[in-house]
Amino acid sequence: MDQEKLLEELVHPADTKMILVVLDGLGGLPLPEREGKTELEAANKPNLDALARASELGLAHPVLPGITPGSSAGHLALFGYDPTKYVIGRGVLEALGIDFPLEPGDIAIRGNFATARFTPQGPIIVDRRAGRPSTEHTVAVCRRLQEEIRRIEDVEVFIRPVKEHRFVVVFRGSGLDPRVADTDPQEVGVPPLPPQPLAPEAEKTARLATIFLTRLAEVLREEPATNFALLRGFSQRPHLKLFGERFHLKAAAIALYPMYRGLAALVGMEVLQVKEESLASQLAVLRQSWPDYDFFFFHVKATDSRGEDGDWEGKIKVIEEFDRHLPQIMELKPDVLVITGDHSTPALYRAHSWHPVPYLLYSRWARYHRDTAGFGERDCARGALGHFPMLYNMNLMLAHAHRLVKFSA
């Protein structure tokens, strides 16, 4: 039987509370500068280490061994959705990342401003990122475009800046289909690719994209650099059964970054407002809303950012900062607490990687190992949970929260 269906059939309600802490990009690699310890192992984190000795540890694969997950794939697995089954397109992810209120059926497209040279035969791409304009410039350009392009045929068009050369286009209307090819030729000195329909149902969407690019070039014809655009990742919100309905949970997300708030909203979690960009502020929200929900997704971004910077000391510091705040979480006495990542971002590797993610599950029913040194990749590799697909995170959390009945007689 399908794992997702099986799980849903076993779910039953209980009066228990769970917290899923995602330290983004948590997994690391041995650092020669730190005696072969990873970022997590090198961190001075007495609270996490003590918790590890009372918890089950393991290493989790967001997708499969060797496969490096994008952020959406990593989070889908954490939330109990098979990331190879539900793919979130780049356009949708980008729209989520700027808090754009995407409606079902909307086509979201990631745009990159580019520089083109216009010839009688059509445009030739000269710079695929338009010389990396400032975000301010892109904001201004998008405002002008939006004023000029509000509709194409019977379809509403939304144009929103993201960062530097990046922006989002959204088509809203009927008869739309996301199966349209990217227009980025991936090299310069050549024409852009046409927005080719990949299915007959996508002809209208492709036509709108062609008209959009023509009108964009007209509006921007006086711009020295940002005079054209490349379109990628035509996509729609995937059809996802809602998290709360699947697991009979009232779920809330406490995340600072739009993309993660967007992913939580996509599965139907309530996204709580956080006043300041700080762990303390996130924890204040957790405390205040503690009586109102039974599942909390608590997202910390900086582990990943420091990892991508190659800044292992910085990543270690983020882990140490989280450790100092951990007692505030423990004071709430959650029935189940998971601390893990959505993928690894080893500071040595400076990018998302395929290495499995350290995973800690604390509950009254944890099969802990007394000789655990602490929370680290090596103890996780030898932990009670072994290596497992992250898709089973919800199985484990629900089981420890007494929210699953016995399977079969």
Place this chain on the structure above:
Amino acid sequence: MDQEKLLEELVHPADTKMILVVLDGLGGLPLPEREGKTELEAANKPNLDALARASELGLAHPVLPGITPGSSAGHLALFGYDPTKYVIGRGVLEALGIDFPLEPGDIAIRGNFATARFTPQGPIIVDRRAGRPSTEHTVAVCRRLQEEIRRIEDVEVFIRPVKEHRFVVVFRGSGLDPRVADTDPQEVGVPPLPPQPLAPEAEKTARLATIFLTRLAEVLREEPATNFALLRGFSQRPHLKLFGERFHLKAAAIALYPMYRGLAALVGMEVLQVKEESLASQLAVLRQSWPDYDFFFFHVKATDSRGEDGDWEGKIKVIEEFDRHLPQIMELKPDVLVITGDHSTPALYRAHSWHPVPYLLYSRWARYHRDTAGFGERDCARGALGHFPMLYNMNLMLAHAHRLVKFSA
């Protein structure tokens, strides 16, 4: 999504080089004579042990826990082909084992010379192996048969000796189908089974097999022992997407034994000529061809042979010999080096076994464990890779070689 398809979609080219060393039948069992150490653990192998401390270790299941793989299943998994999906028939494997140039569509059949008593009701099998004739005798008998039987109907027939009572028959022509039942009754004193077609499309092949056996009995009617044959494993080359195309690799095989050369050829690897039957000669080929390929399959047979003999001291010596040659491999500075087996052949068990196979992956991005004692089953069981299906070997090698892009946004 299907793992094989997913992997192929993520592959992208890179300028990195990989070596897959297969020490055939590497896995062992604790030897009471060696203080409970396995063959691998008992071997004096300083180079492998030092490498293990800089590598990721794990235990790999070629098929599934408890399932003992044949050599072809073990190698298919190593090469990234699901061994439960692509089955290589006994006839094909036997043909590969004698370097027979099998063409697509050929029907390969494993033959066993047998002794029959001919009665008015037909033959009765008296000895299923014809008293185990010498290989020389079988060579001579096959030559006579081939002279007399060159065609049956419109189909070419090839008859080739293997070893002792074993030979191979190949049918080449149109309208052939391998779904024909074995004729071996598995006991003596009874008639052979007819080569029954198991599908209407296989009626011609079954008829040819019947005629072949009749003509064989005529040709060999004066032979005292090798006067009949039993046919098994009717099979065709499976349709396999080529390794090089799937993974964008230029791949070469350095193997001494025909069957392994044949398996490598089956997936489209280039099979390099090795002058002498020695590790030194194999290594010379590796060095010479190093600039020309980016993936090398390097096969060492003797670990398996000594295991099957029950000769644990011999198997230990083979591992120690490989260890002395390991620095020559390291000098080439491969980006990724995997050292593993295609299955376990514990010397105590004297046969292929189901025990998972020790697996070592060395790369710049290895999540090594500093406290690793060396390359052995116990360290592998606690290693960074845990227990995993050998099918993921290619995922891991490609990931560490920077040849996979991120999955999803």
